[in-house]
Amino acid sequence: MNILKDILYRVSMEAVTGNTSVAVNNIQFDSRKVELNDVFVAIRGTLSDGHKFIEQAVNKGALAVICEELPKDIVNGVTYVQVNDSQRALAYMAANFYDNPSEKLKLVGVTGTNGKTTIATLLYQLFTKAGFKVGLLSTVKVMVGDKSFDAVRTTPDSLTINSYLHQMNDEGVEFCFMEVSSHGIAQHRTSALEFKGGIFTNLSHDHLDYHKDFAEYRDVKKRFFDELPASAFALTNVDDKNGLVMLQNTKAVKYTYALKSYADYKAQILENQLTGLLLKVNGQELWTKLIGNFNAYNVLAIYATAELLGLETLETLKIISELDSVSGRFQYLISDKEKITAIVDYAHTPDALKNVLETINSIRTRNEKLITVLGCGGDRDKTKRPKMGHIASALSTDVIFTSDNPRTEDPDKIIEEIEAGVEPQNFKKTNAVTNRKQAIKTACQMAAKNDIILIAGKGHETYQEINGERFDFDDLKIVAEFLKQLEK
Template sequence: MMLLKDILYKVSIEAVSGTTAVAVNAVHFDSRKVALNDVFVAIRGTVSDGHDYIEKAVNQGALAIVCEEFPEVMVNGVTYIQVADTHSALAFMAANYYENPSFNLKLVGVTGTNGKTTVATLLAQMFEKAGYKVGLISTVKILVGDTVYPATHTTPDSLTINKYLQLMNEEGVEYCFMEVSSHGIDQKRTEGLKFAGGIFTNLSHDHLDYHKTFAAYRDVKKSFFDNLPKDAFALVNVDDKNGLVMLQNTKATKKTYALKSYADYTAKILENQFSGLLLKIDDQEVWTRLIGDFNAYNLLAIYATAELLGLETLESLQLLSQLESVSGRFQYVISDTKVTVVVDYAHTPDALLNVLETINSIRTKNENLITVVGCGGNRDAAKRPVMASIAAEKSDTVIFTSDNPRDEDPQLIIDQMEEGVDAVNFKKTVSVLDRKQAIKTACQMAMPNDIILIAGKGHETYQEIKGVRTDFDDYKIVQELLKKLEK
């Protein structure tokens, strides 16, 4: 049990009804989890408003309510705290409740449209290889030392983040690498955390269904760097025109990386093949198993971060060469008939363009490139025709199919994609609604030495249709199909 007044430390309070000198059991923002002597924080979400559930929380035994406006009926013996922003209040309360675990390790946040998962995951892999106990909070998984937990969001809610950070403290974790999404920043999930550093990868069209404008999306990312402490570092990609914007108001030590511009950390691609990349970093050559220009940026960010966190240059380069690709990020398999299949999470126009340009820069052009791609439902619809246009422009054949249609009609999503395809490229395209059938069609079309790209879902092991999730793993499915076709 902890005193309510201690849990409210650093929370900006506007009014109090009752006493904060009471011991509370737990903090919740989901009224269904509230039990006797808990605190309920009423969060305004995109789907529902926690203020509508205050009465329910009180009936279930809540001892205190944190809200943006007091309810009309206030129950005697219950403490009501009014705050300007319950998202922010929850973040500080979560940190206090779990005894501010981010202060007991070095927490590094990675933000940007593409590359977050790769950079965060490979940093964890690198520091583990260097002999440290590490933590990871990512889209793919949450890692606490040797224990793996499933991930549900790119950036979890404040309570979940702090719960895992406290577990990391208990396990003696020294470094934690965390994906920081624009949703997470905007909803204040990272407030109350102490970051040792922040990394900006790049910025391109994504999540405009949520942020409405690109400027708003950019400024949310920027606010993460604005709030970094003085003793942290802010590392940004200055080949992206938004890189320097991130540094404008930060108090952190400013550091830059680039492949094409002048920067604190630079690299040059010497070789780019399906077997890997040969890079020149700080006048040292290093061979890595990762592929493509976009991974050259990711690797440079990882190298720079390792240096900023105190690893020696030679050790960093040696460890860089040992890193293995992340699940669903340019994962590839080569069949017995010499068909190369690449599975990638590319679900934004920029990410899809990067993957297709990487494949086109490696291939001989004597083979066909077949791309299987869809777009998610209940998400930014504006990118659908753009992604279709890129796929048709950069591939020899494109199969439009379902991604995670969620609550939308998958055929309507494909129709919106097809609107972006130029008339000259339309003959390259075909529509196969069922995703497994689309992948099978690509495998049947492929001749020896051809290349298939299956884009959009990457590491995901499910497909969501009408609110129901069924098992679906692009990488496993294509492996099974290739084996059957080879018999």
């Protein structure tokens, strides 16, 4: 039985009206889900304000309301708790409701612009192969031991996070690896969690539709490290100019990793091929199936984290060499007859796209064409679109601009904004095919023997979102079908 005053432990309260010694059924922040004896938390969101639905929640049986502003009409028998920040209050309430599950396992958060999914997922694979029960909270999926659940967003809401962590406790999970997004940090979804460690990957242009500017985006990421306890470790990429910024105010024990700079964990690329990387990590040679410089950083972060969590070095090296690439992250296939290589990657930021294209260019002999299929998501940061167009057209032989997830925007307008970044000398390289399926087909038709096709932006996603509807769409399946048809 959950008592309201116990759930409110560590919540900063400004005023209380009513009784806090009442038994609570559940916590809700969506008034439509409220049932008898639930607590309703009124949150000011980007699209709607939960304070407008307090009356509706009370009418549906809420026995308590948590809000930043008390309503004019106070209903007798209902407890009202005024707080300074409802999102932060929800984070602590959710943790208390589920008996603070993050304290009962070793939780490691991964934050940064690129690499979060790869690092979190490969750490899940590594520790699972090492014989531990492991949890994963990622963009691609949620894992509770060997049970898989669909992921809705990069960092779920506080209630969902704590619910999954509680399930992990029940299943005997020892380690959990979690992607931590800037949205999740800004909205306090991770505030009440106890982390054993934090990993910073890199910082580049993204989410400036949500954050006012790059400085705010950087400072939100930094806040995650500011809140780490002294018992945790903070591992940062010092080759990134913001790497040491993350550690400025952290109480955690500081560690660094790098390819170019002096660091606690240092790697050198010995071989870079389409079949994988040969690295020297702190004096030890390591082969991985992952490809490209950016994955050398990911592998180094995984190696460092495994060591910091107590895994034996030789076992870690052996398991890393067995790990497969993550869904939609530099996934590739090669056609049977013409040996056309098709690569699907989630690269949806300028920096990620540049990394992938530079990796392909460092591997190819330049006798083959590099054909890039690229779009940008609608209702998201518009300022990155011309940058993506500039990078794609500068680093590819041919480019087809197409639709990504247009959401409520006109896909043709999005393509125009991408094209605005193409320099005059690259105009002839580009083409626009709005229908994404047709764009992939066109790329396959353009490809000759040994050519390379990169389909960027959607990666692991198996849908296309248009005007609020999701339609089945899998880049890897579609390109495989077209290449097969062309070789008949």
